[in-house]
Amino acid sequence: MIPSFAQHQRLVGGRHVHALSNTVAIGLRLVGALNVDALSRAVAELLRRHEALRMVFPGDDSVELHTDGAPLWTIEADDPSRALEILVRNASRPFDLARGPLFRVTLVRVAPTLHLLGLELDHQITDGWSNRVLVQDLLHLYSAFAADEAPPPPPAALRFASFAEQERSRNFDRQVHYWRKQLAGISLVPDSGLRDRPGSPGVGEVSVTVDAAPIVDFARSHGVSPVPVITAAVQAVTWKRRLSWMRPDEAADVAIISWLANRIAPLVDHTVGYFATRTVLRTDLSGDPGFAEVVDRASRTLWGALRHQRVPHAALLRLLEPGRYGSIYDGAAPAFLELNVSSGMQLPRMPGLLVEQVEVPLVRVPAGGLKVSGLLAGGELVLRMAYREELFSSEWCEGFLGDVRGYVVAGVQDPAVCL
Missing domain, CATH: 3.30.559.30 (Nonribosomal peptide synthetase, condensation domain)
Structure with missing residues (x-):
């Protein structure tokens, strides 16, 4: 597999850049009775469906898929402000582009009906559009698993690796x-x-x-x-x-x-x-x-x-x-x-669960x-x-x-x- 032009440019520009300000952090506030097992299964299915979440970059012009998943890491906090501090601290840990994983999930339990969920990714595998796709997919998968139903089949989509190959073959003259x-x-x-x-x-x-x-x-x-x-x-x-x-x-x-x-x-x-x-x-x-x-x-x-x-x-x-x-x-x-x-x-609206976006500064x-x-x-x-x-x-x-x-x-x- 080969990286896209944008991925390659970040790699040759210096891997140290990723340790400074290249982390994407998505925070969600979950209010209601949360099924943690269903959420864990949803995260695993999300990884299976989207190969970019498993990518690592051992060289400047090579891509491999990480074999280990990103388990749902859970921790408890006394209050919402402390929970947000935990998400910020975890998101501040740099990623290793060569070894991965470049996708982490943190669940902070504040109370039986209040949790903060943090999705942490290196920008090398995502962008603003992709973040929306990830959150939508995760919540839909959670709803299916929480209801003990089979998850809906994923929409037809081109593999990111195929996009990278097509991009390299384009004629840019005009x-x-x-x-x-x-x-x-x-x-x-x-x-x-x-x-x-x-x-x-x-x-x-x-x-x-x-x-x-x-x-x-x-x-x-x-x-x-x-x-x-x-x-x-x-x-x-x-x-x-x-x-x-x-x-x-x-x-x-x-x-x-x-x-x-x-x-x-x-x-x-x-x-x-x-x-x-x-x-x-x-x-x-x-x-x-x-x-x-x-x-x-x-x-x-x-x-x-x-x-x-x-x-x-x-x-x-x-x-x-x-x-x-x-x-x-x-x-x-x-x-x-x-x-x-x-x-x-x-x-999306979730049965029995209110989901709100939270800024992770x-x-x-x-x-x-x-x-x-x-x-x-x-x-x-x-x-x-x-x-x-x-x-x-x-x-x-x-x-x-x-x-x-x-x-x-x-x-x-x-x-x-x-x-």
Whole structure:
């Protein structure tokens, strides 16, 4: 078996990276009478169905399947806060990519009718889409085993190993031509351009909350999803910040790092694995456009990236000029902010059991210095900015997110407003 382009890029980029901030932690609160035996059987069946959960990477260009399962590890805690601390501590343990396993499950019993469940995975075997598939499958399997019924057959899906093989055989010529044109002449800002002030190494995080309803209504009325609306606001604030050290024509050429699902092969909607790919969203904001026009330009940029995501960023690193484009796509240059927007999980109703998602807070080091994450859930948009403290202060980042929130709130009310 061979790794996908994205998996291979992470391996050759340095296995030590996985010990820092590459753990995916999913937390679930289970309220009600839990059948622990049924949950254990569901975990075992989940491992059997999804081969990516059993993958290990002994070499940079090889994949093997781990023979040992990931048993359900159970522990008790006195209260919910202590239970969450246990999930955080377990998720903070690094994975060994060569030996595995890269999937762990922890169940913390707080009371007979209250448990916290933690799913811990290395990003090398999963992505945001896959996380939703895993949780949905686990809960459906649990329901079947708890009712002493045979589990439903899995939906038709392409094996991740088959996807990796197909990906290696693609012809990227036409798509590479698009990206050569899209990235031609892109400006790399010196490190000093974005640095707020020198500080001690570390990672900080700030956040703001916005009412999501006006954003969703605006997006619907303009025929787009909320993603380009949020992207537009982040790019516009980046543009204004760049004006303090760049010429106006250079500042208006805004490029940020973002992510695409890369689910374009047949029968991969229900496949678990690391499909997601980084992309560059480069938008021209010259002419002092109003909010609606900024959203339109960001939407066209995003649509172009979606149409040309067949060539993953890891392949572009090989096909384009690595010395120039590599720093852009890796997000290693502090000039490039990273943005990721997602929505909350839709959890199925469970007979006799209330299931709620719980955040497992982990420290993540943003490779390029800044990372903005947007989560649309429960009628709110929560924007979080993780930053490297040796490059930025909390005041600078709070000001940035405050500007994004203010621009979005004003823009959805008055589409002609300028930043």
